[in-house]
Amino acid sequence: MARYLSDFCVFIRRRIYLISWISLILYLFYKSFIFYLNGRQFYYLRRMLGLGLCVSRGTATVLNLCCALVLVPLCKKLNQVLYRAMSKLCPGLFFFWLERAKSFHMTVAITLVMFAVVHSVSHFVNLWNFSRNYDEEREEINMASYKNQSPLRLLMSVAGVTGTSMLIIVLSMGVTSTRFVRRRVYNAFWYTHQLYLPFMLLLMIHPLSGVLKEEVFDENSAMNTHTNVSSQYKPKFAPIKSMTWLWMALPLICFFLDLLWRIFSRNLARVRILNVSHMAGRTISLTLSCPHEQFSCRKGQYILMQCLDVSVLEWHPFTAVEIPTQSQRLFVIWIKVKGDWTESLEKLINERGPNNLTILIDGPFSSPMEGVCASKVAICIAAGVGITPFVSVLKDLLINPRSRLPGRIHLIWIVRHESELIWIAKLANDTIMQLRNANRPDRLHLELYVTNTNEIDTKNENKYNKARAITHIVVDDKGTLSHVIDRSERNDNDEKTTLLTPHLKRNGCVFSGNNIIKSDKCIIAQKYNISKKYPLVGCRVKRGRPHWDRVFGYWIHLYPEEHLNLYCCGPKKLVKMLRSKCKYYSSRLTKTRFTFIHEGFS
Numbered sequence: 060m061a062r063y064l065s066d067f068c069v070f071i072r073r074r075i076y077l078i079s080w081i082s083l084i085l086y087l088f089y090k091s092f093i094f095y096l097n098g099r100q101f102y103y104l105r106r107m108l109g110l111g112l113c114v115s116r117g118t119a120t121v122l123n124l125c126c127a128l129v130l131v132p133l134c135k136k137l138n139q140v141l142y143r144a145m146s147k148l149c150p151g152l153f154f155f156w157l158e159r160a161k162s163f164h165m166t167v168a169i170t171l172v173m174f175a176v177v178h179s180v181s182h183f184v185n186l187w188n189f190s191r192n193y194d195e196e197r198e199e200i201n202m203a204s205y206k207n208q209s210p211l212r213l214l215m216s217v218a219g220v221t222g223t224s225m226l227i228i229v230l231s232m233g234v235t236s237t238r239f240v241r242r243r244v245y246n247a248f249w250y251t252h253q254l255y256l257p258f259m260l261l262l263m264i265h266p267l268s269g270v271l272k273e274e275v276f277d278e279n280s281a282m283n284t285h286t287n288v289s290s291q292y293k294p295k296f297a298p299i300k301s302m303t304w305l306w307m308a309l310p311l312i313c314f315f316l317d318l319l320w321r322i323f324s325r326n327l328a329r330v331r332i333l334n335v336s337h338m339a340g341r342t343i344s345l346t347l348s349c350p351h352e353q354f355s356c357r358k359g360q361y362i363l364m365q366c367l368d369v370s371v372l373e374w375h376p377f378t379a380v381e382i383p384t385q386s387q388r389l390f391v392i393w394i395k396v397k398g399d400w401t402e403s404l405e406k407l408i409n410e411r412g413p414n415n416l417t418i419l420i421d422g423p424f425s426s427p428m429e430g431v432c433a434s435k436v437a438i439c440i441a442a443g444v445g446i447t448p449f450v451s452v453l454k455d456l457l458i459n460p461r462s463r464l465p466g467r468i469h470l471i472w473i474v475r476h477e478s479e480l481i482w483i484a485k486l487a488n489d490t491i492m493q494l495r496n497a498n499r500p501d502r503l504h505l506e507l508y509v510t511n512t513n514e515i516d517t518k519n520e521n522k523y524n525k526a527r528a529i530t531h532i533v534v535d536d537k538g539t540l541s542h543v544i545d546r547s548e549r550n551d552n553d554e555k556t557t558l559l560t561p562h563l564k565r566n567g568c569v570f571s572g573n574n575i576i577k578s579d580k581c582i583i584a585q586k587y588n589i590s591k592k593y594p595l596v597g598c599r600v601k602r603g604r605p606h607w608d609r610v611f612g613y614w615i616h617l618y619p620e621e622h623l624n625l626y627c628c629g630p631k632k633l634v635k636m637l638r639s640k641c642k643y644y645s646s647r648l649t650k651t652r653f654t655f656i657h658e659g660f661s
Contacts, residue, residue, distance in 0.1 A: 092116070111181045216268060
């Protein structure tokens with residue numbers, strides 16, 4: 060029983076924010092529903108429309124809240140102001156907001172879509188009831204012109220057209236936001252979300268038509284009741300006052316001020332492409348000039364980039380790999396060529412040259428990845444181009460090997476092809492060597508995984524199978540490759556001899572300093588090419604994928620009873636799996652707790 064109670068408490072603690080949101084939504088809906096169900100001023104309208112009135116008004120209250128809150132995570136300049144205000148008071152709370160901003164936006168948006176559908180269906184029922192229950196005695200309250208008027212004719216009113224238009228916009232946004240559509244037709248997702256401006260305009264116009272009317276009481280009418288109405292009393296009606304502007308005033312002001320601020324700063328933020336480098340894995344490295352003298356960027360932040368030659372509307376986020384300093388006024392971003400926009404950018408760079416492109420940037424913007432540099436122990440996991448938030452951290456360790464924070468970094472990088480390791484090979488090799496020289500080698504624990512094991516030609520498969528046995532790379536004190544140990548031929552007796560005789564000829568391979576001489580019996584595959592130039596990196600390369608249960612077990616053993624932050628930047632499957640692992644091991648009997656932090660360009 061205690062176990063089930065503990066699991067229930069863990070379930071509640073994990074979903075406390077979602078439960079709080081659902082509770083707030085249900086409370087607002089119930090309060091409005093009961094208000095219109097029991098309100099005396101809605102007696103005649105309720106008698107005509109039935110429960111459709113209560114449902115439509117209850118969902119309208121929820122929609123007002125959702126339309127107000129869905130804009131908050133989009134105010135990027137506001138987040139910068141919050142950072143300046145909260146960075147010294149409570150930086151953890153701010154980074155928690157950044158990490159949850161995207162999921163909060165999605166939660167509010169899903170609620171908006173659901174209640175928009177229910178609201179529209181209830182109003183379609185109201186149109187039918189307006190036509191069927193036409194009140195001949197009190198014509199002022201009617202929407203229809205006569206009894207049994209076609210509901211489609213009523214739908215052509217201002218309220219009907221604006222409501223239908225907003226429903227179409229919301230549904231189009233919701234459908235194109237699904238991962239299935241967004242991954243395949245990203246432009247559809249982007250352009251449908253630009254319809255938020257006409258949506259907000261329609262939202263303000265929609266309730267102004269005054270279709271729903273309430274009874275207005277004066278001193279004489281207060282003496283009457285609906286059960287005993289005098290023959291001379293004639294009720295008076297007036298449109299229900301719209302409260303939408305009260306909900307939307309502050310969020311819209313903040314949003315449009317933020318938007319105007321960003322548009323103004325964007326037009327002044329033209330940059331030049333100083334250098335273009337094509338890296339392995341079809342990735343482009345762009346070195347950009349700073350837009351102005353006051354431009355500054357912190358480690359882990361990202362910018363929005365627009366190329367006017369590709370699109371005048373699309374802005375795409377990229378993490379700053381190298382940040383500008385006082386002596387070097389430039390920054391670097393890496394772009395993975397994947398999708399229409401990046402392919403067009405690559406084509407224009409090759410055809411026109413980088414100097415003939417018009418580039419605008421917006422930002423930089425705060426990111427939850429900034430917390431890495433403020434952590435005593437930071438666990439960083441990246442896949443592919445997701446390494447970008449952590450490159451600037453490695454650069455900082457290289458420059459300041461004796462700095463207090465970050466205390467220790469566990470960096471795991473998963474790539475598909477080994478050639479992609481060249482992206483950070485020199486930086487990682489120099490950083491490890493610098494930390495050794497500073498007597499701080501434990502500050503960086505680096506693991507590299509190559510998932511593609513089919514890079515070797517099938518003609519040399521037999522020879523490669525022999526070469527695969529070479530799994531231990533020995534590096535001397537200077538960080539240079541000493542020799543490689545062949546595990547297939549090694550036994551316990553000659554292991555010490557092999558380690559102490561780097562020039563020993565084994566399995567047809569002669570190792571002499573940095574030179575590796577190949578023979579017919581030994582072919583060292585491309586896997587070890589990186590080891591010859593960057594041996595401190597090459598000895599950390601592994602084939603396959605991490606065994607996550609062992610990895611988490613190692614961290615739990617290394618940091619008992621501690622609270623660890625796990626920073627992740629990678630594909631959706633990796634993010635989902637690591638998030639579940641963090642929840643699983645945080646809820647076990649171990650006292651080590653993991654907080655999962657994901658870079659989603661919120």
